[in-house]
Amino acid sequence: MGKIIAIANQKGGVGKTTTTINLSASLAKEGKRVLIIDADPQANATSGYGIDPRTMTSSIYECMVDGYPLDGSQVATCIEGLDLIGSRIDLAGAELELISKPNRERVMANLLQGVRDKYDYIIIDCSPSLGLITVNALTAADSVIIPVQAEYFALEGISKLLNTIRIIKSRLNANLEIEGFLLTMYNAQLRLANQIYEELKSHFGDMVFNTVIPRNVRLSEAPSHGLPVILYDPDSRGATSHLLLAKEIISKHRR
Numbered sequence: 001m002g003k004i005i006a007i008a009n010q011k012g013g014v015g016k017t018t019t020t021i022n023l024s025a026s027l028a029k030e031g032k033r034v035l036i037i038d039a040d041p042q043a044n045a046t047s048g049y050g051i052d053p054r055t056m057t058s059s060i061y062e063c064m065v066d067g068y069p070l071d072g073s074q075v076a077t078c079i080e081g082l083d084l085i086g087s088r089i090d091l092a093g094a095e096l097e098l099i100s101k102p103n104r105e106r107v108m109a110n111l112l113q114g115v116r117d118k119y120d121y122i123i124i125d126c127s128p129s130l131g132l133i134t135v136n137a138l139t140a141a142d143s144v145i146i147p148v149q150a151e152y153f154a155l156e157g158i159s160k161l162l163n164t165i166r167i168i169k170s171r172l173n174a175n176l177e178i179e180g181f182l183l184t185m186y187n188a189q190l191r192l193a194n195q196i197y198e199e200l201k202s203h204f205g206d207m208v209f210n211t212v213i214p215r216n217v218r219l220s221e222a223p224s225h226g227l228p229v230i231l232y233d234p235d236s237r238g239a240t241s242h243l244l245l246a247k248e249i250i251s252k253h254r255r
Contacts, residue, residue, distance in 0.1 A: 001116055001117055002033075002035075002115075002116045002117070002118070002119040002120050002121055002122050003120070003121055003122070003142050003143070003253065004112060004116070004121075004122045004124065004140055004141045004142045004143075005121065005122070005123050005124070005141060005142065005143050005144070005145055005179055006124040006126055006134075006137040006138055006140075006141035006143075006144045006145070007019050007020050007023075007123065007124065007125055007126060007144070007145045007147065008126040008134060008137065008138065008144050008145075008146065008161065009126075009128070009146050009147055009148070009157070009158075009161060010128055010129055010130045010134075010157055010160065010161055011128060011149075011153075011156065011157045012128035013128075013149065014147045014148060014149040014154075014184060014185075015147045015149065015182075015184035015185060015213065016040075016125060016126065016128070016147050017040065017042075017044045017045050017048060017125050017223075018184070018213075018219065018223075019145065019147050019182060019184065019213070019242075020036060020038075020045050020123055020124075020125035021036075021045055021048045021049065021222075021223065021228050022219070022222075022228050022229050022230065022238070022239075022242040023123065023145075023242055023245055023246060023249075024036050024079075024082055024121070024123045024228075025077075025079045025082060025228035025229075025230050025231070025242070026228075026230060026242045026243045026245065026246035027120070027121050027123075027246045027249070027250070028079045028080065028081040028082040029079070029230060029243065029246070030243075030246050030247065030250060031081070032081065032120040032121055032250070033081050033118065033119045033120045033121075034081060034082045034083070034119060034120065034121045034122075034123065035074065035082075035083050035084070035085065035115065035118075035119045035121070035122045035123070036049075036077075036082070036083070036084040036085070036122075036123050036124075036125065037060055037070075037084075037085045037108075037122065037123070037124045037125070037137075038059075038060060038084065038085065038086050038087035038125050039060055039087065039091070039108075039124050039125055039126055039127065039133050039134070039136075039137050040087055040091070040125055040126065040127040040128075041087060041088070041089050041090075041091040041092035041127060042087075042127070043086065043087040043088050043089070043091075044125075044223070045084070045086075045087070045125040046084065046086035046087055046088075047223070047226070048222075048223035048226065048228075049077045049078065049084055049226060049227075049228070050078065050225075050226020050227065051075055051077075051084065051086055051226075053086055053087065053088035053089075054088075056073075056075060056086050056088070057073075058072075058073040059073070059085065059086045059087055059088050059090070059091070060073075060085050060086070060087050060091060061087065061088060061090040061091045061094055063085070063111055064094055064098065064107050064108060064111065064133075064136070065094050065097045065098065069111070069114055070085060070111045070112065070114055070115045071114050071115050071118070073085050074115075078226075078227060078228075078231060079228065079231070083119075091133065094132075094133060095131050095132040095133060098132055098136075099132075104132065104136075105132070105135050105136060105139050105172050106136070106139055106140075106172070107136055108124075108133075108136040108137060108139070108140040109136070109139050109140035109173075112140050124137045124140070124141060126138075130160070130161070130164050135164075135168065135172075138164070138165065138168045138172075138173065138176060139168060139172045139173045139176075140173075141173070141176060142175060142176070142177065143176065143177045143178065143179035144165065144176065144177075144178055144179060145179045145180055145181075145182055146158070146161065146178065146180070146181050146182065147182045147184045147213075148181050148182065148183055148184065148196070148200060149184055149185050150183050150184065150185050150186040150187065150190075150192070150193040150196050150197070150212075150215075151185065151192070151193075151196070152192065154196045155196070155199065155200075155203075165178065178207050179249070180207055180208060180209045181200055181204055181207055181208045181209065182209050182211070182212075182213065182245070183196070183197055183200065183208070183209070183212040183213065184212075184213040185213070185214075185215045186212040186213060186214050186215060187214065187215050188214075197212065209245065209248060210248060211241060211244045211245040211248050212241065213238070213241050213242070213245070214237045214238065214241055216229075216236055216237050216238035216241075218232060218233040218236035218237075218238050218239070219236065219237075219238025219239075222238070229242065230242065230243065
């Protein structure tokens with residue numbers, strides 16, 4: 001049965017989608033069967049793989065609102081073993097349409113039961129909000145990765161997210177765990193970046209990944225070419241750091 005990991009932080013611009021795209025590709029390169037669910041109306045995980053949302057017969061919107069099965073809504077990506085269920089702007093209106101549904105917080109969890117056995121990892125890219133779609137993702141997930149930007153306001157809002165996770169854990173998903181805090185856009189030459197890493201470690205200890213994701217030009221360029229960085233520039237620091245992260249996660253799950 002596949003492990004479901006949500007990548008969430010209501011603060012925008014911290015690297016959620018970059019992590020989704022490149023961690024998923026790296027897990028697939030390590031021989032794992034992986035499914036990305038793009039649960040963000042901006043659809044950047046979809047376009048980051050060079051997939052035009054207009055060409056998809058169905059997206060996560062149709063699955064959640066109209067009851068389309070997830071199995072059959074996947075599209076293949078440029079990485080062998082990696083599928084994607086895409087998003088489009090319609091998803092922005094899904095929260096209103098889901099309000100009247102019974103068990104509205106569990107729509108995604110129920111959908112995932114139909115595909116869970118087909119994959120080793122299912123990675124959900126959440127939008128930068130704590131709305132109903134993100135609540136659905138956290139209710140469906142086994143664990144959550146929290147990307148934290150290595151900049152001044154990095155820890156701002158984390159307490160709100162942690163409180164949301166506690167509420168979901170107590171009311172909707174007792175098994176939800178924090179997979180780890182991931183420091184992104186890291187520049188080892190900046191004292192502030194090192195201070196933030198140390199602060200994370202002092203607060204959260206072993207819940208902070210050993211791997212950090214550096215600020216890297218090739219990593220930023222890759223989505224505009226519709227490629228994960230391990231195909232765009234496999235020798236870049238952005239590519240090697242995500243491969244290390246994938247290996248760290250796989251090793252953790254073997255214990």
